[in-house]
Amino acid sequence: MESRLESVVCPGCACLCDDIDVTVAAGRLYQAANICLWGASKLLGHKRFHAHKERRRLTHPQLRQRGRWETVSYETAVARTAEILTQARRPVIYGLTNTGCGAQAMALELARRARARLEPADLAWKGPYYQILKEFGVVLTTLEVIRDEADTLVFWGANPFHSCPRHLVRYSFFARGRFTDRGHEERRLAVVDIHPTELAELAQVFLKVRPGEELALLQDLLSDLEGRAPASSKGVRRLAALLREAAFGVIFFGRGVSYGPTPQILEGLAALTARLNEQSRFVLFPLSTDFNAAGLSQILLRELGSPLAPDFAESPEVTFYAEPVAWDQVDAILVVGADLFWFLSPQEMQGLQSRRVPVVALSPMANRTTGHAQVILPVALAGVETAEVAYRMDGLPLQLSALVPSALPSDEEVLEAVATAVDKRVGGR
Amino acid sequence: MRLAIVGGKVFDPAGNWQGQERDLYILDGRLVEYLPAVDVVIQARGLAVTPAGLEIRSAVAGFGQNYLRLWGVWPSPRELGQTYALLGYTHIHEPYLTFQTANYVHRELAAIPLVDTSASLVLNLQEFDLWLRDPARHAELAETWAYLLEHTRTLDLRLVEPWVKFRQDFLRPRGLQTAAVVEQLLSVVNKRGLPLTLEATPELLALDLPVQPGLHLSSLGPALTEPGSVERALALLARGTFADMGLLPPTSRPGLPAHPVRVDLGWFQPFDLMPPVDPQVAGRALHLALAGKEYQLAFSVACLGQTPPSSFPHIFTWLGNAANRRQDWGEGQPGEEMTFYQWLRATRTLPARYLGLADRGHLQPGARADVALYDLPQTGGWPESCRRCRLLLKAGHVVVQNFTLVQPEAAKVTYYRRGPGTPNKLATEFCRQRTLRPENLRVRRLGPGRWQQVA
Numbered sequence: 001m002e003s004r005l006e007s008v009v010c011p012g013c014a015c016l017c018d019d020i021d022v023t024v025a026a027g028r029l030y031q032a033a034n035i036c037l038w039g040a041s042k043l044l045g046h047k048r049f050h051a052h053k054e055r056r057r058l059t060h061p062q063l064r065q066r067g068r069w070e071t072v073s074y075e076t077a078v079a080r081t082a083e084i085l086t087q088a089r090r091p092v093i094y095g096l097t098n099t100g101c102g103a104q105a106m107a108l109e110l111a112r113r114a115r116a117r118l119e120p121a122d123l124a125w126k127g128p129y130y131q132i133l134k135e136f137g138v139v140l141t142t143l144e145v146i147r148d149e150a151d152t153l154v155f156w157g158a159n160p161f162h163s164c165p166r167h168l169v170r171y172s173f174f175a176r177g178r179f180t181d182r183g184h185e186e187r188r189l190a191v192v193d194i195h196p197t198e199l200a201e202l203a204q205v206f207l208k209v210r211p212g213e214e215l216a217l218l219q220d221l222l223s224d225l226e227g228r229a230p231a232s233s234k235g236v237r238r239l240a241a242l243l244r245e246a247a248f249g250v251i252f253f254g255r256g257v258s259y260g261p262t263p264q265i266l267e268g269l270a271a272l273t274a275r276l277n278e279q280s281r282f283v284l285f286p287l288s289t290d291f292n293a294a295g296l297s298q299i300l301l302r303e304l305g306s307p308l309a310p311d312f313a314e315s316p317e318v319t320f321y322a323e324p325v326a327w328d329q330v331d332a333i334l335v336v337g338a339d340l341f342w343f344l345s346p347q348e349m350q351g352l353q354s355r356r357v358p359v360v361a362l363s364p365m366a367n368r369t370t371g372h373a374q375v376i377l378p379v380a381l382a383g384v385e386t387a388e389v390a391y392r393m394d395g396l397p398l399q400l401s402a403l404v405p406s407a408l409p410s411d412e413e414v415l416e417a418v419a420t421a422v423d424k425r426v427g428g429r
Numbered sequence: 430m431r432l433a434i435v436g437g438k439v440f441d442p443a444g445n446w447q448g449q450e451r452d453l454y455i456l457d458g459r460l461v462e463y464l465p466a467v468d469v470v471i472q473a474r475g476l477a478v479t480p481a482g483l484e485i486r487s488a489v490a491g492f493g494q495n496y497l498r499l500w501g502v503w504p505s506p507r508e509l510g511q512t513y514a515l516l517g518y519t520h521i522h523e524p525y526l527t528f529q530t531a532n533y534v535h536r537e538l539a540a541i542p543l544v545d546t547s548a549s550l551v552l553n554l555q556e557f558d559l560w561l562r563d564p565a566r567h568a569e570l571a572e573t574w575a576y577l578l579e580h581t582r583t584l585d586l587r588l589v590e591p592w593v594k595f596r597q598d599f600l601r602p603r604g605l606q607t608a609a610v611v612e613q614l615l616s617v618v619n620k621r622g623l624p625l626t627l628e629a630t631p632e633l634l635a636l637d638l639p640v641q642p643g644l645h646l647s648s649l650g651p652a653l654t655e656p657g658s659v660e661r662a663l664a665l666l667a668r669g670t671f672a673d674m675g676l677l678p679p680t681s682r683p684g685l686p687a688h689p690v691r692v693d694l695g696w697f698q699p700f701d702l703m704p705p706v707d708p709q710v711a712g713r714a715l716h717l718a719l720a721g722k723e724y725q726l727a728f729s730v731a732c733l734g735q736t737p738p739s740s741f742p743h744i745f746t747w748l749g750n751a752a753n754r755r756q757d758w759g760e761g762q763p764g765e766e767m768t769f770y771q772w773l774r775a776t777r778t779l780p781a782r783y784l785g786l787a788d789r790g791h792l793q794p795g796a797r798a799d800v801a802l803y804d805l806p807q808t809g810g811w812p813e814s815c816r817r818c819r820l821l822l823k824a825g826h827v828v829v830q831n832f833t834l835v836q837p838e839a840a841k842v843t844y845y846r847r848g849p850g851t852p853n854k855l856a857t858e859f860c861r862q863r864t865l866r867p868e869n870l871r872v873r874r875l876g877p878g879r880w881q882q883v884a
Binding site for chain 2: 019135
């Protein structure tokens, strides 16, 4: 018996496309329309870059004992996790950008109880962004307004082909909006990146920069826009001309800004946006990749007043950090909704391994982090096997439904169990 | 549960009770005429017994509002709810909800504890201008808007930009002036008796607006940009127009962002979450609030970022104590003072009437037992006594006792207007223009609070 579900919200990336129609049979999704590779990797369990290969699901909690994996019960794994967190001096709860708001709120509660630091996976480039907002103010907008009105798009250190594939079709370059009904024919596109990306082939202006060169480029752009000294960086005049002619422009920036001096690059981008806003409308827009990165920022802002990484070590006082944690000072890590070891440098990985820092991974799939973990807690897939709420990259929330049943608990339930176990261990510390 | 509040001096402008000593009886969360026996007696001797407050224009949950917390000038939802409850309020109304941001706003409202909520649906007339121009399609448009009210779980329609202007040059000829828009709008809303709130602008104040039920001018203060505007606003109020004050502080609040914090929702202009304060306009707003206290003029502030709920007691002193007012505003302000009774009317009776909540804002039998008890005004006048509420009942449950919150998780209700339930052709077409499919924009129940329809 098969059933068809329409208008399903896809947790593949931060676009949260809500036009996915799926077919379910025997408690399994096996067909999906309007879906990209990212969505397929979530909904259909394919590997992102190898659509014919299946991702390996985790099915049982495991503990690493003397280098060997041992399958255990959830109670045992949760108890061991609580033990790791409470014995640590500097525990960190990392990730959370790839899970729902329920799990995020519970992780925040766990961080409070375990006196841990909560580290959003995208802090390296979002932290400085929030910092510069305080200095330059902010213009927020929705993806719908961008689709309807934006005539100039700049992707700075961001490649939606790889981070959120349908962004270009649904919301930006190719999208046909109310006042942009000819789609890309009436849009101008510029790309600034360290590689000639697929997007660069579509752009009117592509500037290839080496890490660290962005600052000079931004200075030159500002100089050109203000009619000051002629630009020395290649291609600046063309980019400045493109920006100058915009009626409504959007500068999307992505994780690429974290390869250079991130705070300075973002300060330059904010200054550029503020300058451009004096003559037309411009928005500086972080192009989130993970499906609920914006949700974590919203929860942290709402509950704590800051979207930066909160550290409860001195609870009830909370300290906020805009800079990523120094891994050499951490002595326990709980990873939820992220693949930490994908982003760590070889030195950082070696450091953690040589110091035998225990890693606990809550994950529906096997990944690099689970390969390095001491405790693995398999969880149901948020937004596919459990109902969740997620915020699209522009900050609008959407309800994700449970499409298929799962025998595994949700990450929110596992985190709640860990929080309860932590409470028992610390005895109302 | 049967309760009695005995020995208090009861103030209720809706029933013309001006401090007579009366006993109130509560049965299952509602006020009743009399109960021969009760379970609990609340002694109110020496206290003023009043209806609980309703905040008519509480912009606490709009899209982007969360970002104000970056500057540390905006309280958390918990603090907001507690502040309102300790002031004696049990309901807040969010003015800025759009079709696209409805889910966002309702989530933010759901996070605010203790107070009931409702919201206005802000229309962007750019999206409806062709229907607005064609009187033959007004009934269809009214049906569509009624549907959108229900779809977004909102109480009334609101216009922030009461005109049609396009940012795109090629669409400029399709623009409509304020007078033409208002004429057509009233024709549409009258087809279905939809409540309409117009955010005041200088152009609106210059119009000969009709007085009709459901039409409301919101936040008069920022519209008083010209010297003669107070008189024009007073003339409108004298004719019976419903409005709210839109008070502003004499100077900008310290610590606010130096650069703009704006939200671009596709309107003609981006919406400024923290507009700067013009002292002259602020002075006129205060002057109007005092001169118009006998009219249908409800209490409101123009921008909660400038005057958050925690500053309301201070604002009340501007209204009710001329000496205190001079300290903040200097000389040259009118010497008149708002009485306790007039303040209750502006913060209880009129907001409830405007929101269409028949069982709120008064203490007559049948009303929900939302009752705020304050110390009786002594020296320093009523603003001093009303800085905090001694006891607050919400639906018959004690929420605040002896100035302290005793029930931090009181049940919440969100009010919305009942619509046709199914979309007509235009509503379907409008919904299809969105990036998100309409079924994913429909607001569903959030958290433990419950929805309540208003007919």
